[in-house]
Amino acid sequence: MSAVAEKVMFNSAAAVLASVGRPLGETEWMQISQQRIDQFADATGDHQWIHVDPEKASSGPFGACVAHGYLTLSLANLFLPQLVAYEGLKMGVNYGCEKVRFPAPVLVDSWVRGSGEVVAAAPLGDNGVQVTIRITVQVRNQDKPGCVVETISRLFFQ
Template sequence: MNAVAEKVMFDSAASVLAAVGRQLGETEWVQISQERIQQFADATGDHQWIHVDPEQARNGPFGACVAHGYLTLSLANLFLPQLVAYEGLTMGVNYGCEKVRFPSPVLVNSWIRGSGEVIAATQMGDDGVQVTIRITVQIKDQDKPGCVVETISRLFFVGNN
């Protein structure tokens, strides 16, 4: 598989603000197993047959079980720390998401990875910044991604940066 890009390091609000438009590279590949899909179904109570019944799904519209869209979305939280790191961060919180889309189903046993881009940043006080990072969940050997989401985080750094 392809080499993973080195994490982008941010050490101040100013460094995040200066990164708008920056590509963040790609993460490691992760396989979406039936076990992972089943665990997500159990955690959320979404046991729709297209996710958890391999026999019925084989005869369904996708020819196999597919990952829940929200499972694919939740993996943005796995991918973000593989793309960025912070030094001097006193607190970081997830603030929300924008423009979530699921262009292509993620079939069971598919390999996916995240790629990122800093698309917006706004200063918050002296030492904080709100940053929007677009995460694209790529599916190996597929043209369309499984998910595209704009994640919004609020980051606060030590001192007046």
């Protein structure tokens, strides 16, 4: 099992611009419990049996409950600040996402972690940058990830 990399620190728009192609390492593993899935179902109103009914899901296509795709996607918001930090940041905002994919299901009680890579960056004015970071939600003992998403952030440094 590989060690968790230290958080990558950027202190300027120029540093972000120079980082295109840079891997950002991996987060700690975390388990996707039925409780987390149920809480997501309550928050979104998506109570489809494949997510929240363990008995019925046991005879379904995956043999168990699976995490919502959007729950798996939302983990990008959890993993991103574990992979990267900004010093001297005046303001940062989520601008959107590109190329969201769910290559494999995330079964209940699976262990997942995030890995990241800076895939694009463009200047915004004197001290700003738009950065695209690909987050891959890896699933332990699975070849395919649970989610791959390119997150887009706009960052403005002091």
